[in-house]
Amino acid sequence: MEHALLPWALDGVDLGDAVLELGPGPGVTTRLLAARAPALTAVEIDGTLAERLRGKGFDVVRGDATRLPFADGTFSAVVCFTMLHHLPDPAAQDRLFAEARRVLRPGGVFAGSDSRVSLRFRLYHVADTMTPVDPDALPGRLATAGFSDVRTSVNPRAFRFRATRAA
Template sequence: MELLPEISAFYDAGDEAGRLTSGRTLGTLELVRTRDLLTAVLPAAPARVLDVGGGPGVHARWLAGAGYEVVLLDPVRRHVRQARAQGLTAVVGDARHLPYPDASFDAVLLLGPLYHLPEAGGRARAWAEARRVVRPGGLVAAAALNRYARLLYSAEPDALDVATTGLRPRPDGPTSYYHHPDELHAEARRAGLTGTAVHGVQGPAFPALYALERASGSRDLGDDVLRTALAAARYADTRPELTVTSLHLLALAHR
């Protein structure tokens, strides 16, 4: 199963690292919240972490700096070159076929692959491979796009189609898959993982931040806005009914 050419072209033309680290309020919110949620459940360093679909290494670099032994795997060759240039261990590979022995990592991160696997069988293989290579009791953390988010921040005609089907074809890029939160629970369970918790990453302030960004023409909305958004996201962690207000979901499960 080869990487679809449109996926490689999409990431070759963009700046995945900059999306999270360029100072944009929405990017900073996603970055801080993802790290918050992972920090609460990751085993202590120097645990061995596999970052599947780790892109140019934003999260892997943070984990390595915290003392973890990190291996990054990504299907986009440009991303692997960027990660290696930062001194990270990085290889080209596919989330559906991990080239590692059973139970060889203490935690596995899937912080991107599920977006690009529109077929249920492909997602099932990615989950199963993550479970296979994580040790018993180890963590599997999987990010997904929330299928209802576009109804909250977009008036584009495809918003209802995405909410209904989970699929978002793009004329300028790959088809993306958007999950229902319950679907993440079900996929993790079918893979043999337990204790799944699903969190909204950006939290209930996300639609307002998106609107503010567009209205102001600025991507940096200021520290006060970021602090309020982070507080709202953390508040929503204990209120599952607010999960669907986030663009990104993060499922945390164990083998």
């Protein structure tokens, strides 16, 4: 994560001064983001995981990324890493996209990554929620949510995305 995925996912992304991370889970990326962002807030739905993240130098909110408890235009960047596939269905993913856009400032960036479907990916999620995101369809879905300048790219194991809330 530290040397490959996160640098690749955020290559060329200006996070600005107020970053929101959606679904950090155990916080592997959160700790790395905290060193890059002047102000970081993490939203985690799992109460146990949220509690474990507290007191690490960033704000932690227990909440649902499809119903964010923040005012419009609060953040300069919204990010999420390997969590979109944990949402129960594409409609929930689309609600997350709409919420990410809502809480971004005009000109703010939504960026992140997720896994591509493979045998290993399927095996990791045998007893877990797995709603893969099609990286080819993602630009259209983000545009529908109101983003502009949508870009995606893939590697053999993952895809990354970035999009801007229009000014």
